[in-house]
Amino acid sequence: MSLLTTTKQSATVFDCDPSLLYDILTDYDTYAEWLPLIAQSKSLAKEGDLAIAEFELPPPQKERFVIECIHTKNKMVLWRTIGGKIPISQVEWTIAPSGEGHSQVTLAVLGRVNWNSFVPRYRQFLNPARCLKALQSQISTFLPEIALSSEEGEKILELSETDQGVVCWIRGKKYILKPDSEENHD
Amino acid sequence: MIKAVIHVDAPRHQVYALLTDYPSYREWVPGCEQCNVVSRSGNSSDTQIVISSMKRIELGVRFEGQPGQSLNFRMVNGRDLKAYAGTYRLMDATDGKGTVVIAELEIDVGMMIPKFMVDRMTRKMMDDTGIAMRKYMQSARIPTAAA
Numbered sequence: 001m002s003l004l005t006t007t008k009q010s011a012t013v014f015d016c017d018p019s020l021l022y023d024i025l026t027d028y029d030t031y032a033e034w035l036p037l038i039a040q041s042k043s044l045a046k047e048g049d050l051a052i053a054e055f056e057l058p059p060p061q062k063e064r065f066v067i068e069c070i071h072t073k074n075k076m077v078l079w080r081t082i083g084g085k086i087p088i089s090q091v092e093w094t095i096a097p098s099g100e101g102h103s104q105v106t107l108a109v110l111g112r113v114n115w116n117s118f119v120p121r122y123r124q125f126l127n128p129a130r131c132l133k134a135l136q137s138q139i140s141t142f143l144p145e146i147a148l149s150s151e152e153g154e155k156i157l158e159l160s161e162t163d164q165g166v167v168c169w170i171r172g173k174k175y176i177l178k179p180d181s182e183e184n185h186d
Numbered sequence: 187m188i189k190a191v192i193h194v195d196a197p198r199h200q201v202y203a204l205l206t207d208y209p210s211y212r213e214w215v216p217g218c219e220q221c222n223v224v225s226r227s228g229n230s231s232d233t234q235i236v237i238s239s240m241k242r243i244e245l246g247v248r249f250e251g252q253p254g255q256s257l258n259f260r261m262v263n264g265r266d267l268k269a270y271a272g273t274y275r276l277m278d279a280t281d282g283k284g285t286v287v288i289a290e291l292e293i294d295v296g297m298m299i300p301k302f303m304v305d306r307m308t309r310k311m312m313d314d315t316g317i318a319m320r321k322y323m324q325s326a327r328i329p330t331a332a333a
Contacts, residue, residue: 044193045277045286052191052277052286066191068288082189082288083309 005089006113010128011106016139018074018095018103024138025077025093028053028069034138037125049073057086057125067091087111088126107132187272188308192287192316196323198254198276201285204323205257205274208233208249214322216314229253232262239311245270268296289316 014021024030028051031041040056044066051069056062065084071077079091090110098104107128124130158169166177194201204210208231211221220236229251237243245264251257260271272291279286293308 043280044191045279047277050277052288054191068189068191082191083313 006111007108008111008126008128009106009108010132011104012132012136013098013102013104014136014139015102016143017101018097020139020142021093021095021103021105021135022071022074022077024135024142025095026051026069026071031055034134036127036130036134085114086125087114091126105132105135187290187292188305188312190289190291190309190312190316192289192319193279193284194287194320194323195284198278198285200323201276201287201319202251202254202257204319206231206249206251211235213326214318216311216318240307241266243267267293269294287316287319 024034028041028043031053032038032055035041037057038055039058039062040054042054044052044054046052049071051071052066053069054064054066056064063085065086066082067079068082069077069079075095077093077095081089088109089112090108092106092108092110094106094108096104096106109126109128156170160167164176165179168175168177196204204214208221208223211218215221215237217237217239218235219238219242220234222234224232224234224246226232231249233247233249235245235247237245243264243266245267246262247259247270248262249257249259255276257274258271259273261267261269264270270291270293272289275288275290277286277288289312291308291312293304295304
């Protein structure tokens with residue numbers, strides 16, 4: 001490692017198969033929904049194990065940058081930044097099975113030192129621990145049951161469709177939702 | 187190696203046709219005064235190029251293409267630069283409307299100029315070329331047959 005580069009790394013075990021993690025990490029159109037400090041994300045091109053995507057940071061920076069992505073199915077997602085001013089040159093998500101139904105993700109962020117390294121917003125960008133926590137939240141939208149196993153998790157709302165209608169539990173209280181009649185629609 | 191991504195609103199075969207239409211470079215590549223094809227063999231072409239940028243540069247460049255996929259180029263003669271090489275890789279845009287060109291360029295000026303300055307100039311040159319390519323594709327009638 002040279003004096004002009006930095007590496008930050010963090011790892012977390014997730015209660016899901018590697019394939020779900022891989023699907024989330026290679027869906028570049030949805031990164032804005034979950035990765036901190038990403039305002040917009042868009043897949044530009046995809047061919048085999050190579051993809052090109054564009055990210056935009058939120059205001060005031062609103063910096064756009066393009067990444068070149070190399071995938072190894074269910075094992076690794078590697079980004080290299082192309083252009084842009086962000087002080088990051090490479091991001092590597094490594095996925096490894098960790099027992100039945102569990103996977104470990106290691107996130108390594110290779111930074112390059114430039115003037116933007118001193119801007120607080122850029123310094124927070126792609127903080128590995130924060131990103132992995134955000135990934136956990138994204139996974140729980142696919143597998144809601146795993147969100148409850150988190151020590152900080154709390155079930156606030158649960159919806160299920162039954163013979164009675166749509167049953168809604170809000171903080172331990174049960175509500176039955178029934179369709180409104182057509183004439184009451186606006 | 188400096189990389190740039192250029193999104194062009196044209197199908198891949200048209201973008202490839204433009205990139206391999208070497209004489210047309212002087213119409214759209216910023217600073218290109220001349221680009222003559224000296225010899226051609228299959229998908230390989232030797233050209234003589236004159237570029238006026240911070241100084242006038244004359245060099246022989248060999249282009250080797252994989253139709254519709256990529257175009258490699260490298261300097262084969264010239265005194266003004268020590269090395270000049272790169273690639274254009276073409277990919278279909280995910281939105282189905284155009285082509286994404288991944289351009290790579292390495293320049294060695296062979297002088298005591300700091301690398302970061304050369305890289306900065308190279309990046310600007312690539313960005314300008316990307317803008318010019320998009321503009322030219324929009325305005326010109328591009329031959330559809332791949333060279």
